[in-house]
Amino acid sequence: MTLTTSSTGETTGETVLQVQQVLIIQEQVCFGIDTWRIEVESYLGQSADVHYFRVYINRSEAEPDAARLGLLRVGSIGGSLSREMELRQTLGDYKMISEILACSTQDLVTISSGLAQLESNMTEILAPDAQESEDVSVACEYLEEEILEPKEIVGEASAAKIILLSYLPAAAETLAAWLTQEHPLEQSLLVASQVCQLLRYVYQQSWCLVQIYPQFIQMGTPVQFFDLTGAYPVGSKLDYGIIGDYCPPEIAYGYAMNEQMCSYVVSALLYQSIHRQLPNWDDGVQPEIKPIPRIYQILSNCLSPTREQRFPLDQLLSLLVETRQLLSNPQVQWHVAAHSTTGLHRLSNQDSYGVRGLRQQTSDRSDTEILAVVADGMGGMEKGEVASRLAVETVMSAAVPTDLNSIEERDRWLESLVQKANEVVADRVENGGTTLSLVWAIGRQLAIAHIGDSRIFLLRNDRICQLSEDHSLAAMLLASGHITYEESQRNPNRHVLTKCLGSKRRLDADWIQNLSKFDSDFSISLQHGDILLLCSDGVWDLVPADELAEIFTTPQSLQSHVEVTIERVLARGSRDNATIVALKCDVENYC
Incomplete structure (x- = not known):
């Protein structure tokens, strides 16, 4: 829209017409600022002296499809937008503040806005001595360009405005x-x-x-x-x-x-x-x-x-x-209880176990770490005892690297630790071997490494889950569908191992089980109250998983639960060595 103003020449007395452009901003209107083509999509509302518009912007009329969402703001000179620009100049290029694409001042601006307000608006409560007339005129509908009779432009339409353009987040x-x-x-x-x-x-x-x-x-x-x-x-x-x-x-x-x-x-x-x-x-x-x-x-x-x-x-x-x-990173405390017995038929104990706890300190965090292992030796009385002891000693004496920052790196280190234990057993125990079931928790992240038929259980919310796989002939028959689960529990080959430490000097990578079948990240996030159970076959063969869950959910101490388990093993004949290690996770309240 074009407005004309009149003035009288001082010497000739002639009337001189001055033409001024009025920028009308309303929905569906297109105009340009600097190199930007702007199409007003909707009016968002007003806050203090600033009007907000949702617009589409691009740099070329020939490519309207390249338009992006933009935020157009119109305010009074010396008002909120002027303060913002002053602050932006002070802050400089700061990554938490969006860039301004264009900043312009216009002498005459008309806003067609309706009565919308920003959903989260800021209201100015004007003091009596600070009342000002609104300096933006509001038009109810689009005004076509026209020539008005010559008259002096006065009031709101003559006020200058500052206009800021930026991108608008979705x-x-x-x-x-x-x-x-x-x-x-x-x-x-x-x-x-x-x-x-x-x-x-x-x-x-x-x-x-x-x-x-x-x-x-x-x-x-x-x-x-x-x-x-x-x-x-x-x-x-x-x-x-x-x-x-x-x-x-x-x-x-x-x-x-x-x-x-x-x-x-x-x-x-x-x-x-x-x-x-x-x-x-x-x-x-x-x-x-x-x-x-x-x-x-x-x-x-x-x-x-x-x-x-x-x-x-x-x-x-x-x-x-x-x-x-x-x-x-809440602090984790571990309660530990363990018991190992020769049972009622053997004179030596070929089972071994170990538990090690420490606090791992890095540059930005401190985590409680616990490492626990159970090994069940085989190959004759002395050979089985030596094999399990060497495997546990190798694991317990290993220095944990401080630069294991990812779960994948920790899992690879755990696998290398099992390989090292295997080499020690293979080199020093001829015709001997051992199972190895290992859990390693840093903070609340649990990883395991397992080979053989000792078992690792997780007890959570009164339910028990076997984390380890049995590397036995019966388990292989079960996996292939030749026998049922119930039949596998009574199968005479349930203690015949298909994998163990010491059987060859270098283990195939797929011999060592981790938690990849439960989680692609090779770990499980522990919760407050979780209980980990590591036990040799002398325990789980006589006290099944559901009974273990029943024992460890009664209101007694962790050591009492372990003793009750061993008592039941002995009461049922205990033809093998029996070892159980129980670890209870307590996540401390951060306060």
Whole structure:
């Protein structure tokens, strides 16, 4: 639309027409800014003095299909967008802030906006002495270009506007969408930490970001902000109060901008992500906070109406990071019980076992580690005893490398440890061999290595699962479908081994079983209360798995459960050596 203005020449008295262009911004309108072609798709709403539009943008009219989603914002010169541009110049190229594609000022702008407001809006409460007329005229429908009668342009349409163009994140990828879903505490803390990191950096440049808009924050590593209109210089006082979803309550009363206001913003976001709602300050009472250790302290302090009680941003960021680390890597304690008996028919014990626990320290974490092994020797009285003892000693004396950072690396090291034990047995025990069942847990991650017919069980929530495979003739017949499971339990070949240590100097890779059949990552994540059982065939042959589950779920100590198991083995004749090792996992509360 074109407007004309008139003026009178000082010497001739002639009327001179001055033509000015009016930029009309409304849905379905196309226009250009710098090198960008912009098509307005929808009006998103208004917050303070800024109008928000969802647009499609590209650099060429010839390629409309290449258009991308964009965010167009229109505001007053010297207002929120001007502050944002000043802050952006101070921050420089910062990875948590989206780029501005174009910045332009226009002398005449008309906004056709309807009555929409941003879902999470910020309302200015104007003080009596700060009332201003709205400087953007609102048109109800598109106005065609026309020539008006010459007259002086006055009022709202003559005000200059600043226009900012940036990309717009897809709605499903925004913090607003993320907040509608339930997430683990670790994720909530991670997001709050990233937001806190940005607010701290902004504060270090002498600015306070006291209001955020989740619909203009893109999730990712790290999150990225597309709108900084909620930022004000430190110490500045507003002529109006501000009320917003994340604004601290005192900002509505004109208090000077300070660091503790930013801490409130971060905590309000954390509260929302955990409680699925924003803090509610009805009747001036502090919102109800879930009794989660550490998180409760953070929220109760930083949501306090008393600013002095809130943590500074440096301290708040440290608390958020530490709490997340504690949640992600809870401390694990192991309770151990074991018993090995010769039984009632043999004079020597060819079974051996070992348990070793230590704390593994790396640059960024400390994990409790436990290594346990059971071996059942064979090849005659002395040879079987020596074979099992050598295998266990080799495993127990091995130094664990400190640079095993991935589960795959740990699994390969475990396999090499079994190969080493096999070489020792093969070299030093002629015509002898042994089974070997090994569990290794670092933190809550469990890995196993197994060969033979000793067994590894996992007991969880009163249910028992056999993690190891029986490398026996009966198990092979069962796997091929020649016999049923019930028949395999009575088959006379159930103790005839198809694989063992010492049978050859180099084991084939597929001889050593890991957890790949349960998880492609070769590990299982342990839970609080899990019990691992390692036992020789002298135990499981007389006390079946369901009975073991019954014994170990009674309210007694772990050692008592082990003793009850051995008592039943002996009561049922115990024709073989019998060994059982029980490990109970206690995940300590992070508080």
